[in-house]
Structure formats: structure tokens, C-alpha cells
Amino acid sequence: MTKSQKMRQEISEIIKYSIEKVLPDVAVKEELNNLQLNNVYVVAIGKASWRMAKATADVLGKCIKKGIVITKYGHSEGNIEKFIIYEAGHPLPDENTIKATDEVLKMVSNLSENDTVLFLVSGGGSALFEKPAEGVTLENIMKITDKLMKSGANIYELNTVRKHLSQVKGGRFAEHVAPAKLKVLVLSDVLGDRLDMIASGPAYPDSTTSEDALLILKKYKINIDENIKQVILRETPKSVNNATHTIIGNVEKVCQAAASKAIELGYNPMIFTTTLQGEAREAAKFIMSIAKEVIKNNRPVGVPAALIFGGETTVQVRGNGVGGRNQELALAAALDIAGMKNVVLASVGTDGTDGPTDAAGGIIDGDSVQRMKNSGVNPVKYLENNDSYNALKSSGDLLITGPTGTNVNDIIVVLISD
Numbered sequence: 001m002t003k004s005q006k007m008r009q010e011i012s013e014i015i016k017y018s019i020e021k022v023l024p025d026v027a028v029k030e031e032l033n034n035l036q037l038n039n040v041y042v043v044a045i046g047k048a049s050w051r052m053a054k055a056t057a058d059v060l061g062k063c064i065k066k067g068i069v070i071t072k073y074g075h076s077e078g079n080i081e082k083f084i085i086y087e088a089g090h091p092l093p094d095e096n097t098i099k100a101t102d103e104v105l106k107m108v109s110n111l112s113e114n115d116t117v118l119f120l121v122s123g124g125g126s127a128l129f130e131k132p133a134e135g136v137t138l139e140n141i142m143k144i145t146d147k148l149m150k151s152g153a154n155i156y157e158l159n160t161v162r163k164h165l166s167q168v169k170g171g172r173f174a175e176h177v178a179p180a181k182l183k184v185l186v187l188s189d190v191l192g193d194r195l196d197m198i199a200s201g202p203a204y205p206d207s208t209t210s211e212d213a214l215l216i217l218k219k220y221k222i223n224i225d226e227n228i229k230q231v232i233l234r235e236t237p238k239s240v241n242n243a244t245h246t247i248i249g250n251v252e253k254v255c256q257a258a259a260s261k262a263i264e265l266g267y268n269p270m271i272f273t274t275t276l277q278g279e280a281r282e283a284a285k286f287i288m289s290i291a292k293e294v295i296k297n298n299r300p301v302g303v304p305a306a307l308i309f310g311g312e313t314t315v316q317v318r319g320n321g322v323g324g325r326n327q328e329l330a331l332a333a334a335l336d337i338a339g340m341k342n343v344v345l346a347s348v349g350t351d352g353t354d355g356p357t358d359a360a361g362g363i364i365d366g367d368s369v370q371r372m373k374n375s376g377v378n379p380v381k382y383l384e385n386n387d388s389y390n391a392l393k394s395s396g397d398l399l400i401t402g403p404t405g406t407n408v409n410d411i412i413v414v415l416i417s418d
């Protein structure tokens with residue numbers, strides 16, 4: 001086995017181990033073992049909600065009164081005793097979202113202060129858990145959300161607006177459940193782990209204002225009629241006293257796990273950030289500049305080194321190729337280190353799907369570009385056309401994990417050996 005093949009095997013091990021550490025069942029079971037919960041209602045929303053609910057049922061069993069799961073189409077993995085499972089629309093809410101949310105609200109209405117609701121929250125929750133505010137229709141919400149997404153609004157801007165159009169976001173779900181208590185377990189897919197932004201913070205006081213929401217709509221030139229404006233002006237709760245939140249999985253946990261596995265494999269790890277953002281190909285250049293610094297000056301960490309970055313880059317898609325932000329970052333990195341020995345990079349979406357592809361990301365090395373060229377692919381042209389999937393496919397560098405069931409942003413690891 002060549003050194004490059006060994007390093008590729010090691011980086012795959014690091015990625016696999018770090019994602020396993022934030023799988024919903026592992027994270028939920030760890031937290032539930034610290035809690036004394038009896039006669040709880042369970043509500044699970046988001047793309048990881050089925051597995052979070054299943055883990056809860058495995059641990060709490062008879063202590064569950066009843067539960068509801070609202071997940072994305074195709075993400076239910078079967079029945080769970082005492083639970084009703086709904087699938088609904090993502091990234092835009094649909095009729096099934098409204099129907100399932102109404103069932104949740106019915107289940108947790110008229111509870112007493114002695115009741116507890118275990119609320120399992122994961123990314124995708126904003127689309128999957130929705131009841132439009134009085135005076136707003138589902139169509140209004142779908143149209144405004146779609147326009148914001150297509151205008152490139154970031155998740156903070158998107159959810160600031162969504163919170164002001166909803167009866168269950170921005171702390172309003174906690175108001176509905178009161179005086180019962182909410183125990184909220186969160187898998188964070190928002191950089192910085194802002195609890196009022198993850199799934200639009202249904203049980204968390206809203207730090208944004210009506211004014212913020214109106215300014216965002218103005219910034220993206222999204223016109224609204226007077227009655228929608230009046231709805232937005234109805235301010236969201238700024239304090240909530242019946243909910244406690246615990247983040248049980250996030251990109252921080254993924255990076256820490258990657259670092260510990262790297263040590264086990266004999267590398268000196270360094271976590272540079274857990275909030276990496278920006279255009280994927282620019283991030284690749286910056287990351288590879290650090291790798292070159294390590295190779296040239298053995299700093300900021302000595303070889304054998306494991307450079308670790310967590311976050312979520314973006315891609316301005318201009319071409320008509322196929323790919324995702326992690327695949328694009330990997331392809332750009334491959335171009336940057338072409339011909340270099342002893343360097344391997346992996347860039348992966350922890351949910352196992354990177355862009356509209358079956359790949360989770362890519363693993364590249366100093367020979368990737370040569371392999372692409374040998375198969376007749378011009379990597380520069382493919383990058384220009386946003387066709388990272390096919391470029392990486394030609395060099396055998398696609399990383400395919402299948403849907404992992406978790407959803408805690410992306411991780412990039414670079415291994416450098418002497």
C-alpha cells in the first residue's frame with residue numbers, strides 16, 4: 001500500500017468515526033441516561049427526528065405517554081410503538097406539515113404544570129413543523145420562503161422572517177405548551193449553535209424583531225401586502241420560562257471526535273474553526289495555504305498533522321454541472337495541491353448528501369488531478385461548470401456514505417505526513 005493510499009484509508013476512518021459520534025441515536029441515548037423522565041409526551045421534528053424518536057422509545061419505553069414524529073419524505077424507517085409518524089415537505093412546508101403540526105398542538109394542549117414534553121429538534125425543523133400565524137396562508141409562507149432561499153438569504157435571515165409568520169416558531173410553541181415543561185434535545189445544524197435559529201427556535205426566546213424581519217424582506221426586494229406586514233409586526237416572545245435546551249450534537253462534537261481519532265492514528269490535530277463559511281473554492285485555497293505552511297515551515301502544527309475545519313461553505317452555482325459544496329471544495333483543493341506528495345483532504349456533509357447528488361463529499365490527494373486528466377477530464381473546466389461530482393467520479397475520489405441520519409453541517413480534514 002502506498003503512503004497516499006494509507007493516508008486515504010486513515011482519513012476515511014477519521015470521517016467515519018466523527019460522524020458516528022453525532023448519530024441521533026448515540027447522542028439521544030447518552031443524554032437520556034442523565035435524565036429522570038416519566039409519563040412524557042414526545043415531539044420529534046426535523047430530518048433526524050425518526051432516529052431521535054426511535055432512540056427515545058428504546059430508552060424510555062413505557063415512560064412515554066405518546067409521541068409524534070414529523071420528518072422529511074422518505075426519512076421514516078417504520079413504526080415506533082406509541083408514536084404516530086408523519087412525513088412532510090422540505091425545504092418548503094406543505095399540507096402534510098400543517099396537518100402533522102396540528103396533531104402535535106392537539107396532543108400538547110391543556111397540559112398541566114406536572115406534565116413534561118420531550119422535544120427532539122433537528123435541522124429541517126422549520127419546514128417540517130409549521131402553523132401559519134392568523135392572517136397568513138401556507139401559500140404565503142411557501143412563496144416568501146422560496147424567494148428568500150433563491151435570493152441567497154442565509155439561515156439567520158430566513159428564520160428571522162419565518163419566526164414572524166408562524167404560530168409555533170420563535171418561542172411560540174413553548175407558550176402553547178405552558179404550563180407544562182419542555183425538555184428540548186437539539187442536534188444543531190446552525191453555525192454558532194444559536195438555539196433561537198435551529199429549526200427557528202420553537203421553544204426558545206426570539207432574539208430577532210419584527211423590524212429585523214421587515215428589513216430582510218426589503219433587502220431582498222420581497223414585497224408583502226399590508227396584512228402580512230401587520231402579522232409580522234406582532235412581536236415574538238422575548239422570554240420563555242418553561243423550556244430547557246441541551247445541544248446533544250453539533251459540528252463542534254464532530255471536530256473533537258476527528259481530533260481524537262487523528263491522535264490515535266499518530267497525527268498532531270488542530271481544529272482551526274467550527275464556523276467555516278464563504279465560497280467553497282475560496283475556502284479550499286485558504287485551507288491548502290495552511291497545509292503548505294505546515295509542509296514548508298512545520299507551523300502552526302508539526303507533521304504528521306491533521307488540520308480540522310467545521311462549518312458550511314456556499315457555492316454560487318453558475319454552471320450546469322452536478323455537485324455540492326463539499327465536492328466543489330475538494331475539487332478546488334485537488335487543483336491546488338496537484339503533484340504534491342503526502343497530503344490528503346476530505347470534505348464531507350455529515351448528513352451524507354452533498355448537494356443534489358448521492359455523494360457525501362470527496363477525498364482527494366496530490367495525484368487526483370493527474371487521474372482526472374488520464375480519464376479525459378479537464379478539472380479546471382469541470383470546476384468552472386460546477387461539475388465537481390463528475391470530476392471526482394473520474395478520479396475515484398467521491399465519498400459515498402448514504403444518508404447518515406444526522407445533520408450537523410460539514411467537516412473538512414487535511415492529513416499531512418512527513
Ligand SMILES: Nc1ncnc2c1ncn2[C@@H]1O[C@H](COP(=O)(O)OP(=O)(O)OP(=O)(O)O)[C@@H](O)[C@H]1O
Binds near residue numbers: 091355
Ligand atoms: N452543481 C453544484 N455544484 C456545487 N454546489 C451545488 C451544485 N448544485 C447545488 N449546489 C449547492 O448545494 C446546496 C444544497 O446542498 P445540500 O442539500 O447538501 O444543502 P444542505 O444545507 O445540506 O440542505 P439540507 O439540509 O436539505 O441537506 C445548494 O445551496 C447549492 O449551493
Ligand SMILES: O=C(O)[C@H](O)CO
Binds near residue numbers: 125200
Ligand atoms: O430547519 C431549519 O431552520 C434549518 O435546518 C436550521 O436549523
Ligand SMILES: [Mg+2]
Binds near residue numbers: 349353354355
Ligand atoms: Mg445536506
